[in-house]
Amino acid sequence: MTSLGKFFRTTAFKLAVIYLGVLTIASGVLLVYIAQETASAMRDQIVETVDAEISGLAEQYRAGGIRRLVGVVDALSRRPGASLYLVTDFAGNALAGNIQGISADAMAGANGQLQRIDYSRIDDNARLEALVRVFEIKGGFRVLVGRDLAEQQFFRVVLAESLRYWLVILVILGFVTWIFVSRRVLKRIDAMSATGRRIINGDLSERLPVDGSGDEFDRLATGLNAMLEKIEALLYGLKDVSDNIAHDLKTPLTRMRNRLEGALREGADHDKAVYRSTLESAIEDCDHLIRTFDALLRIARVEAGSSDAEMTTIDLKELTGEIAELYEPLAEHEGSTLSLGEVQPLTAKGNRELLAQALVNLVENALKYGKDPATGSAKVAIAVRREGDTAVLSVSDTGAGIAETDRERAARRFVRLEASRSEPGSGLGLSLVQAVARLHGGSLELGDAAPGLRAELRLPVEEAGAN
Amino acid sequence: MRILIVEDDREAAAYLAKALKEAGHVVDQAADGEEGYALAASSDYDVLVIDRMLPRRDGLSVVSALRKDGNHTPVLILSALGQVDDRVTGLRAGGDDYLPKPYAFSELLARVEALGRRPRQAGLETSYKVGDLTLDRLSHTVERAGKEIPLQPREFKLLEYLMQNAGQVVTRTMLLENVWEYHFDPQTNVIDVHISRLRSKIDKDFDRPLLHTIRGAGYSIRDLAR
Numbered sequence: 001m002t003s004l005g006k007f008f009r010t011t012a013f014k015l016a017v018i019y020l021g022v023l024t025i026a027s028g029v030l031l032v033y034i035a036q037e038t039a040s041a042m043r044d045q046i047v048e049t050v051d052a053e054i055s056g057l058a059e060q061y062r063a064g065g066i067r068r069l070v071g072v073v074d075a076l077s078r079r080p081g082a083s084l085y086l087v088t089d090f091a092g093n094a095l096a097g098n099i100q101g102i103s104a105d106a107m108a109g110a111n112g113q114l115q116r117i118d119y120s121r122i123d124d125n126a127r128l129e130a131l132v133r134v135f136e137i138k139g140g141f142r143v144l145v146g147r148d149l150a151e152q153q154f155f156r157v158v159l160a161e162s163l164r165y166w167l168v169i170l171v172i173l174g175f176v177t178w179i180f181v182s183r184r185v186l187k188r189i190d191a192m193s194a195t196g197r198r199i200i201n202g203d204l205s206e207r208l209p210v211d212g213s214g215d216e217f218d219r220l221a222t223g224l225n226a227m228l229e230k231i232e233a234l235l236y237g238l239k240d241v242s243d244n245i246a247h248d249l250k251t252p253l254t255r256m257r258n259r260l261e262g263a264l265r266e267g268a269d270h271d272k273a274v275y276r277s278t279l280e281s282a283i284e285d286c287d288h289l290i291r292t293f294d295a296l297l298r299i300a301r302v303e304a305g306s307s308d309a310e311m312t313t314i315d316l317k318e319l320t321g322e323i324a325e326l327y328e329p330l331a332e333h334e335g336s337t338l339s340l341g342e343v344q345p346l347t348a349k350g351n352r353e354l355l356a357q358a359l360v361n362l363v364e365n366a367l368k369y370g371k372d373p374a375t376g377s378a379k380v381a382i383a384v385r386r387e388g389d390t391a392v393l394s395v396s397d398t399g400a401g402i403a404e405t406d407r408e409r410a411a412r413r414f415v416r417l418e419a420s421r422s423e424p425g426s427g428l429g430l431s432l433v434q435a436v437a438r439l440h441g442g443s444l445e446l447g448d449a450a451p452g453l454r455a456e457l458r459l460p461v462e463e464a465g466a467n
Numbered sequence: 468m469r470i471l472i473v474e475d476d477r478e479a480a481a482y483l484a485k486a487l488k489e490a491g492h493v494v495d496q497a498a499d500g501e502e503g504y505a506l507a508a509s510s511d512y513d514v515l516v517i518d519r520m521l522p523r524r525d526g527l528s529v530v531s532a533l534r535k536d537g538n539h540t541p542v543l544i545l546s547a548l549g550q551v552d553d554r555v556t557g558l559r560a561g562g563d564d565y566l567p568k569p570y571a572f573s574e575l576l577a578r579v580e581a582l583g584r585r586p587r588q589a590g591l592e593t594s595y596k597v598g599d600l601t602l603d604r605l606s607h608t609v610e611r612a613g614k615e616i617p618l619q620p621r622e623f624k625l626l627e628y629l630m631q632n633a634g635q636v637v638t639r640t641m642l643l644e645n646v647w648e649y650h651f652d653p654q655t656n657v658i659d660v661h662i663s664r665l666r667s668k669i670d671k672d673f674d675r676p677l678l679h680t681i682r683g684a685g686y687s688i689r690d691l692a693r
Contacts, residue, residue, distance in 0.1 A: 329657075357649075
């Protein structure tokens with residue numbers, strides 16, 4: 001019962017009903033139109049035939065009087081497929097003709113008007129219908145000429161029949177359409193809901209079926225699949241993060257706790273200096289934790305699409321200039337170099353703090369991990385160029401670079417590639433850059449500077465003068 | 468200095484008060500927004516330290532109410548919120564400085580002292596002098612012992628900020644905020660390198676150093692011979 005109810009509520013059913021209705025009305029109108037046109041054409045033809053016969057008979061009458069008329073009518077009446085004739089005398093007795101049983105009324109109105117009458121054939125008693133004209137001529141004779149209407153009626157019957165058959169065919173067609181549409185559409189929708197349920201139940205690897213036909217269901221499924229892809233990536237990211245938070249936050253916490261506990265346990269034996277150094281390293285651990293925590297929060301805020309981040313027009317030339325100036329002494333201090341390459345004067349809509357932070361992270365990474373293994377120093381170059389509608393802030397170094405297979409992973413939270421494990425860091429730097437890039441409608445791309453890594457922060461250009 | 472701490476976490480407030488007293492300041496405490504507003508409005512403080520989230524009355528509303536009353540006591544806003552533009556909203560409400568929690572006490576102390584000693588009409592002096600080092604803001608020149616020292620524009624700004632706060636401790640973050648106008652925590656010793664460059668210009672060739680490193684806190688420019 002419920003499944004039947006469900007069936008009637010389906011879109012397919014509604015569509016089929018509408019389709020049937022429209023088609024029925026359209027064919028009905030068409031058939032009625034055809035019927036009317038044909039009937040009037042047939043009637044016109046009958047009238048024409050009758051009139052032609054009358055004028056022929058009139059000629060005969062004028063030539064040979066009543067006697068000749070009767071003779072001609074008698075001869076005509078015997079022909080197969082003849083028209084209808086009747087000649088009566090003043091008393092109403094039939095003199096010639098092929099019909100009988102005409103009402104007196106019909107014969108009385110002998111003024112040549114077209115009239116519809118009932119009649120019988122001479123050899124048959126079945127009542128038939130005819131269209132006739134009756135004239136009175138000299139001597140009280142009356143002449144009736146007409147045509148049988150059976151043909152017209154037959155046509156009407158045929159039309160009515162075909163309308164009926166057509167309706168039956170329509171209903172069957174509608175039914176078939178309904179079944180086809182509902183089977184196909186319902187099947188796909190049911191498949192989608194089933195997949196949806198499996199996903200809700202936790203199987204995130206499920207995807208909606210795409211049959212390659214490119215229809216709207218395919219497009220819908222493709223769109224939803226892309227969404228699922230993203231959700232899956234985010235959830236795995238989240239799982240990664242919680243695993244990594246567990247590791248990256250718990251490790252220093254454990255270390256700190258052990259250290260403090262150790263100092264407390266051996267308390268009496270220690271002098272103040274040892275206590276002090278224990279506390280100092282505990283504070284250092286705390287600071288490291290706070291930094292990691294802050295970075296995480298910041299990434300989360302930025303990724304959530306912080307609506308509170310104030311966006312202004314940022315002069316990228318000025319920004320890169322400032323950051324280069326800020327970090328150049330540090331690079332030199334470490335025996336590395338930091339230089340500005342070609343910097344095109346571009347502007348972008350952005351949050352100054354976040355963009356500066358992102359650029360600083362890239363520069364710090366380049367200085368830290370971009371060291372040439374042979375010389376132990378890094379050559380870092382910052383450049384700004386334009387690619388179509390994109391402003392590309394690139395920071396390249398001359399270090400070992402990142403293997404192509406690792407590049408995508410590098411920007412994930414807490415991911416620290418093997419080469420960087422020995423250096424201090426949280427593994428959050430590139431994640432923040434990526435989050436900032438996305439907030440600005442851009443992206444972070446890691447490429448090969450041959451040798452070294454080229455990190456590109458891509459942002460939509462804001463055209464000069466536009467606000 | 469007379470300092471008012473408006474903070475609802477009693478332990479944090481007590482620790483802060485104790486540490487500030489040890490640094491030689493007079494400290495009052497309030498545990499909620501209403502009490503804080505009443506105290507700040509009724510007596511004269513040099514600096515107010517106000518937590519952003521307070522019971523009964525929000526920290527920002529206390530600050531804007533005070534400003535509306537015509538009270539211009541410098542305010543340091545403390546906040547545990549992590550919003551990107553948290554600082555901006557804090558300063559817009561009338562705060563003079565902003566410090567995210569958790570903070571190092573040395574950072575807070577440096578900022579409170581900088582706020583408290585800041586001339587109410589800041590930036591009106593045309594030159595600064597520490598020992599035999601002078602900085603002229605109008606001609607953009609720096610001299611030590613009568614000898615002109617050429618500085619890069621950023622080095623000049625750095626020295627200007629240090630001398631403006633002469634005798635006080637200035638932290639690395641304060642330098643980054645005020646000289647470069649960036650508000651993030653640099654993970655490396657960027658600022659230290661700038662300081663050592665500046666130091667090599669103003670201290671290296673002279674008899675006694677004026678620019679000192681304060682361990683665990685930051686830097687300070689002062690003439691210890693006096």
